[in-house]
Amino acid sequence: MDISQILLELQALLSPRGVLHRPEDVLLYEYDGALDRAKPDFVVFPRTTADVQAVVRLANRANIPFMPRGAGTGLSGGAVPIEGGIVIVFTRMNRILQLDIPNLQAIVQPGVINLDITQAVASQGYYFVPDPSSQRACTIGGNVAENSGGPHCLAYGVTANHVLGLEVVLPDGEVVWLGGRTQDVPGYDLRGLFIGSEGTMGIVTQVVVRLTHVPETVKTVLAVFETIEDASNAVSDIIASGYIPAALEMMDNLAIQAVEASRSSGYPTDAGAVLLIDIEGFAEGIPEQLSHITAMCQQNHARTVHEAKTAQEREKLWSGRKGAFGAMGAISPSYYVQDGVIPRTRLPEVLRKIAAVSQKYGFRIANVFHAGDGNLHPLILFDERDPAQIRAVVKAGSEILQACVDAGGSISGEHGIGVEKREDMALLFGPEDLIAQRQVKEAFNPTGLCNPAKVLPIAKACYEVGARHRRLPNILKEEHDLSHLGDDPHGS
Amino acid sequence: MISEREIMMPVLKGEIGQSNFLAGVDRPDYDEMTRCTHCGMCLQFCPTYRVLGLEADSPRGRIYQMRAVAEGRALVDEDFAEHMYVCLACRACETACPAHLHYGSLVEAARGQIEARRSQPWGERLLRFLIFAQLFPYPARIRLLAGLMRLYQISGLRAFARFLPGRLARLEPMMPTLKGDFFPARDQVYPARGVKQYRVALFNGCIMPVAFGPSNAATVKVLTENGCEVVVPSAQTCCGAIDLHAGERDLGREVARRNIQAFERLNVDAVIINAAGCGVALKEYGDLLHEDPAFVARAQAFAAKVKDVNEFLANIGFRAPTAALPMRVTYQDPCHLVHGQNIRLQPRQLLQSIPGLELVEMAGADRCCGSAGIYNITQTDLSMEILDEKMEHVRRTGATAIVSANPGCMLQMQIGCRRAGIDAQVYHVVDLLAKAYNLEQSN
Incomplete structure (x- = not known):
């Protein structure tokens, strides 16, 4: 199947408005929130699971790579089409399909924005817990792919703890449900396996999410320290004492400088470090927790421990933390x-x-x-x-x-491996571990067409399935004379 | 064992070439663009991305397109132009941006680049010349045109508007209803009531004095009521925002110089503006004229004196009126006030100071209404789609009045009320404040 044939078929499946293919259009899908860039050959906008299934089947017939993309806010290059092919964008599958508050769950399409779930149920006193800093922009599909965390995952767990079931288009085009609407499904926990697989085992098309009751009381505390050591010791003391706050975030001086340079959030720019702490629960328990945590900070030489007085002040303190990455643009x-x-x-x-x-x-x-x-x-x-x-x-x-x-840790907590830390996997795993992981992936994705070149290292060829699929010749580029640009961006 | 993977970036792939922006015309600031880390925090704040869902019509995508042009990876062509003009320039993305990028200046410069290389058909060129060079810089001509429009409106000819050809028939209902109560600038001086504490100048604007003349009078009223002597210099002209939004940067600079000359010798504490869109343009004169050695310092001095009327009154600690205005109102944030000038609380403070007035917040008050200068004329369908969603939020407040602080937004709200069948009056913040002051004096 040649490239113009693929284009015609995609347009027949999704209408011409559902397909982008010109170089200047696909250029805008070469990035996400990280550094790597690679252009797709096609960008498609499905509206239904059947659309996704049809695109996946077509890609299989044409033997070209395909991959999902939510809002493109990821931080490991997970949404970047390293080997070209078809990028399946979920901005038009962004509906909340069902709210079932008595059973504390909702069924949503993958393009729904994380915060929109909370906004849909907030008036009734509920929320969706995982709160990545990009929650105003990122999609639930992306959260599932990366098993995203966020500040409040300290007390409540990450995405995997708040997703009950998934409808998935497998890499060969078959549609299956993993997990379901109940808390635990007998047999292997394929839902658990799928969450965090970074789009290498298939494409999510519906998500059953768990809703949680909003805590009765929330207090936000800003503790200011002269040195980052003092702040670190305070963190260790707080956790070791058994009082687990809902969130416990730290920023060092340079991070504070960046945040304050772009827009003041109320952090002192001469501090060595600040801790941002959320304490949640029933009103009766708050004062005790608060005084305990304050004491732990003071014991570690905190300069000040300040409790936000109003909802606006809380929001302002948190906006600094949530915008901290982007604020680096200021410095x-x-x-x-x-x-x-x-x-x-x-x-x-x-x-x-x-x-x-x-x-x-x-x-x-x-x-x-x-x-x-x-x-x-x-x-x-x-x-x-x-x-x-x-x-x-x-x-x-x-x-x-x-x-x-x-130090006994790991290379990724929540951003995923993507393409960025692919080779760093070898820092943590030996060849046998990597071969075992590859075999799991191949059970779902034997052709390697679904989001290739992600998660597992490929520098040492023996770990990777090897590129069995073909790469498209970049003939579309000839429509515009951009030959002065030099290297073929697809011929990496 | 340290990673040996080469990151795939354009500069490493040898893709970076010479800029495709024209030299000799303002270029979008390359350093500013590179501050965008494409984190995506702006996406959901962008009205056009929310409707269209396309990266090309998002702030991040538009910056990336500019960057691609600046790096020789794309051209300034029809597609580029389309995406730059689909933008409302509402600057909601500036509020959302963690790095606080100056997106507005980037998109204005990009439009300048588009216009500089566009070979327009002579008809459009003539129209642009008439509007931008011959109409807006001359307040008297605007008054003349407004007078003719008013004549048309009271003549009964409006009944025949439906026989107008295609596009005109769709645009005709968007024409503001003019009442003839214009507010020309004639070097008049209004004394402060009571002790004079400040001397300020009113920036009269071009649309405000003809479409909302009483609001300019109300602005004078609330200022004099708060210890200000107000002068209205006649040498002033349009602020140039309309030129800048349309990519006519040289014309914008020309009117900027005229305004600086009109105001700089008045010896005033502040230049007061009641139109949010003009406020942003005036406050950015320093950037606009940064390559003009004769004017850059004067432009900065002028810009530093410009204050939105809401901002100024809140700053000086205005006097709350004592007479009650029992009414239920909702406030629509003008984008160029909330996002362009970070003025969010002040207009609400002014409204809430009026006894008996109940302010009910609508959902998404700080989202663009789709007016965006002349956007409702150039991109009517998208503008109306955005407006209809806005009016649903207005309806839910049950307010009988919509308050804003910019002529474009106020006109759009009037159109919205007609479309949605909502029976609500549209006011400027100062209209209500002045009304309350007048009421207390007649009591």
Whole structure:
């Protein structure tokens, strides 16, 4: 099947308005929230599960890659079509299909925005718990793919803990349900396996999400510290004492500078670090928790411990944290964010290693953490217009991940491996582990057409299934004379 | 073992070439574009992305298209132009952006680039020349045209509007109903009531004095009521926003220079504007003229004095009226006030200071109403789709009056009420405040 034939068939399936193919149009699907860029050959906008199924079957017949995309806010290049092919965008499958509040669940299409679920049930006192910082923009389909977390996952768990069932189009086009509408389904937990598989085992087309009652009382506390060590020790003490706050976030001085440079959120710019702490529950229990946590901070030399007085102030404090990544744009043209996880008690030591990496490579590194669960987000600041810096920043990132693994941690907490940390998987897993993981993937995705070149390393050829599919010749490019651009972007 | 994978980025793939933006015309600021980390936080705040769901019609996608042009990976062609003009320039994305990028200036410069290379048919060129160069810079001509429109409206000819050819027939109902109570600038000076504490100048605008003359009078009223002496210089002209939004940057600069000259010798504490769209343009004169050595410092000094009337009154600690206005109102944030100037609380403070007035918030009050300057004329279908959703939110408040602070939004609200069959009056914030002051004095 040649490329014009594929185009005609896609247009017949989805109408011409449901397909993009011109170079200037598909260019805008070469990025997500991370660094890697690669252009698709086609971008399609299905409206139904049947549409998705038809596109997947067509891709199989044509033997070209295909992959899903939500809002493109991911932080590991998961939505970037590394090998071209068809990108299936879910912006037109964005309806909440059913709200079933008595049974605490909702059925939604994958293109529904995370926060829209909460907004749909807020007036009745419910919400959808997972709250990635991009929750105003990211889609539930993407959350399922990445098993996304967020500040409040410390107390309530990640996406996998709030999704009961999934309708999935498997890589061969078959439509199946994994999990269901009950809490636990007998047999293998394929729902659990699928959540976090980063679009390499199929494409989600419906999600049954769990709804949770909004806590009676929420208090937000900002604790300001002179040094990041003091703040780290306070985190360890709080968790060790058995009082688990709903959220426990840390930002270091450079992160504070970036946030305050773009728009003030009320963090003191001369602080060594701040902790942002949410305490939730029944009103009766709040004062005790509050005084306990305040004492733990003061015991570790907190400069101030301030409780937000109004809902507006709470929102302002949180908006700084939630916009922290994007705010790096105020102090640097680009950032490369890591997502390492470490045991909380090793925090001061790993931070010293991060500082050493910063020294060695000459990059400023801002640190934003989900401190409560030891999930680090070092943001390495660089300039993506300088090729030498791009090469160096990857090495610096890898050294930080190595430090996390050495401390007994892991290379990703919630952003996924995607393409960005694909090769870093070898820091954590030996060849046998990787072969076993590959076999699991191949059980679902034997042709490798579904979101290729993600999650598992391919630098060492023996781990990967190998590109059995073909790559399209980039003939579409000839429609416009862009030949002065140099390398064929698809011929990587 | 350290990663050896090469990140796939355009610069490493050898894709970066020379800029396809014209030299000698304002280019969208490349450094500003590269500050966009494509995090996507703007997406759901963009009215056109919410309706169309296309990356190309999102703020992130538009910046990426500009960047692709600047890096020689795309051209300034019809497609580029379409996406830049589908944008409402509402700047909601600026509020959403964690890095606080100045998207508005980028899209205005991109439109300038489009216009600089567009070879328009002579008819359109003539029309643009008449509107931008011969009409808007001359308040007297606008009054003349408005007078003719009013003549048409009271003559009974409107009944025959349905016989107008195609597009005109659709646009005719959007024509504002003019009452003839114009507010020309004639170098008049209004003394402060009581002790004079400030001397301020009123920026009269071009649409406000003909379509909402009483609102300009009300602006003078609330200012004099709060210790201000108000002057209205006659040498002022249109602020240039209409030129800048349409990519006519040189014309924009020309009127900017005229306005700076009209105001700089008045020795005033502030230049007061009651139209949000003009406020943004005036406050950005420093950027607009940054390459004009004779004017850049004067432009910055002028811009620093510009204050929206809501902002100014809240700053000086205005006097709350004592007379009651028992009414239920809802407030529509003008994009160029809330997103363009970060003025959100002040108009609400002014309204809530009026005894008896109940302010009911509509859902999504800070979302664009689809007016967006001349957008409702150039992109009528999309504009009306956005407006109809807005009016549903208005209806749910049960308000009998819609309050805003920008002529475009106020006209759009009037159109919306007619379309949705909602019986509500449309006011500027200062209309109600002035009404309350007048009432207390007649009591």
